[in-house]
Structures are given as C-alpha cells and as structure tokens.
Amino acid sequence: MAPPVVVLSVVGARPNFMKMAPVLRQLALAPEFRPVLVHTGQHYDDAMSGVFLRELAMPEPDFRLEVGSGTHAAQTATVMQRFEDVCARVRPDLVVVAGDVNSTLACALTAVKLEIPVAHIEAGLRSFDRSMPEEINRIVTDSVAHLLFTTEESGTRNLQREGVAAEQVHFVGNTMIDSLVLCRDAIGPLDEAAPYFLATVHRPANVDEAEQLGLVLDILEAASELAPVLFVTHPRTLGRLQRVATRPRLVETDGPPADPERGRIYLLPPLPYVVFFRLMAQSSAVLTDSGGVQEETTFLGVPCLTLRDNTERPSTVQLGSNELVGLDRARVRSRLESIVCGRWKAAAVPPLWDGHAAERVLAVLRARYRPD
C-alpha cells in the first residue's frame, strides 16, 4: 500500500479555525492522508484561539510556532522562519492554508520556496482595495498556490481574470459555513429576545485612527437610539477605545446583558463561537466590518450593515442579506429604521454554502493524490 499523503494544515488567527476545522475532520476520516496541524500563534489569547479549538473539536496542533503579535513584516518573517523548520521535519506532500491573515501568506510563501505544493481555502476573493493588509495576503497567496478552492462565483472569476489555469481552481463552497451548520444544534432554540443590534468592528481602517473610531462610535450611538447595541470587541479595538474620550452610552460588561436597555452600547469581550453565533442569530441586525460575519449573517438571513465601502465577498450583497454602508451615519440610521419596521431585502444563501464544502475539498484532494 502506498504511504499516506502528508497534509500539513495551518491555522494562526481566529477566522482560520472555523475555515479549517471541517477540512481537518474530513482528513482525519481518510486513511490515505496523514494530517499534521501547525498553529502559528498569531492569535494566542484563549478567547481568540484556544476556545475555538475546543468548541470546534479540533485536534491538538502538532506544532505551535508561538509567533505572537508584531508589525506585519516581523510577524510574517517569524512565521516563515519557524514554519520552514516544521516543513523540513515533516516533509509534507501538501500545505493547506485558509483565508487571508498574515499566517496564510507566510506559510504559503515558505512552502512554495521549498517546492511544496500549496492549497488555498477561500481563494480568489478580492476587495480591489490594496490598502487592506488582507488584500495583499490574498493576492500573493493565490499567485503561488497550486490548488485554489473558491467559496463563491466571484472568486473563480477573479482567478480566471488573473490567468490562473482553470484546472487549478475548484468551486467547493464555504467551509466556514460547514462549521456553522455543524454547531447549529449547539445553540439550541432561540428565545423571543427583545430586539438588539450586534456590532463588531476591528479593521485597522476603522479603529486605528481616533477620527475613524469616533465615526464608528457616532454610528453605534445613533443605532442605540433604536435598540440596544451589543458591541463585541476585538483586542485591537479595545486597545484603541482606551485612547479615545469615553462616551456616556458605553457600558463595559463581561457577557451578554440579561436585560439590555435602549440608548446603551454594551462593550463585550471577544466571545466564544457558539455564544457569538447565538447572539448573531437572534439579533435584529448586525453592524460589522468583518469578512466572516458578512457571510455568516447571509447564511442566517440576518440583515447585515457592513461599515466599509467595499467587500471581497460580493455574493453577500448580491444574493445575501448584506449591504455596504461605509461610515455614513445617516444611511445606517435610515437602514436600521427600515429593518426594525420589518423591511429588508429578500435574501438567499449563495450556492454550495450547504455544510458540505470540506467534503468537496477532500474529493478534489483524493482525485489528485489517490485517483483510484
């Protein structure tokens, strides 16, 4: 019997876990593959990493690179150096990376320089905004990857336009939605919750400068006049909030408040996956600048207002429940007024966001590495 194909998968930052967990589960079921897992440690707090490994029943990583935070160059370079050592020890047949974080780029680059083929999950997404660090990570990762798994039609189209050969590109659907489907039972029945809005904001463009962060807070204040706002923060955002003048409507809390009041913005710490999923599913609307949350709300059919001028996930706007609103307070206010009156566009779930994307990834890997 041929030896198993060694597949070295990489996770590093919070959004990677939901995208990779379903693929790891499939790999573990396939005797022709030997999965090995690396955690770069780009995210290291339990609330940003450990809790997701547990909730998503991921295997304990075989290697932890413990790179921590740093400038883009320092973080990327440290991942590359340490990942190169892992590749030398493991000698993988394939490296699998997901999404668009610095760890994705660093490990893809390291692998191709060692002539190890790279598979990229969530390939082809483009915001066409190169001021976003993730856009650079996407473009570079896709340009060196051998197998490109796309989540939506725009991804396949973008790769075609960039000259990637059609046989390298596989439209498999969205593995992050596989994780949502798998955890759906864990959230239990939804309550008849009083209306509230859920907010997440962490992009450098929205939080790093005091002026932009002020606009975000103005928007959340306007929203809170219609319904309480639960603002689930990211360490980056919390850090920046400490540098700007406090606002009387902000209330710090450790977890979702039992009886949230209109006129208040509740500042919550990063939350575990299932708790956040439940809050999202029950909310009247979500205000966000996250990529993943745009997709999750589309899957759940919850109205989503994206506080950006572009999205690399156009299917969430064209088919789903998402709308781009930038940092335009008047527009956000009027869209939320429509939502609370029950007026929002009819939304659909994009093709192949059905809980089976990771199975399709495995089918492609099998056809390529074990065609019999």
Ligand code: UD1
């Ligand atoms: C990263 C990704 C971004 C993704 C986001 C999800 C890149 C370029 N960006 O951004 O695409 O949407 O993760 O969360 O890869 N910190 C902690 N604890 C942690 C991790 C980070 O406190 O476990 C703090 C540190 O102060 C750090 C800051 O958060 O400097 C930012 O972390 P970093 O990994 O550099 O970028 P994110 O903003 O998290």
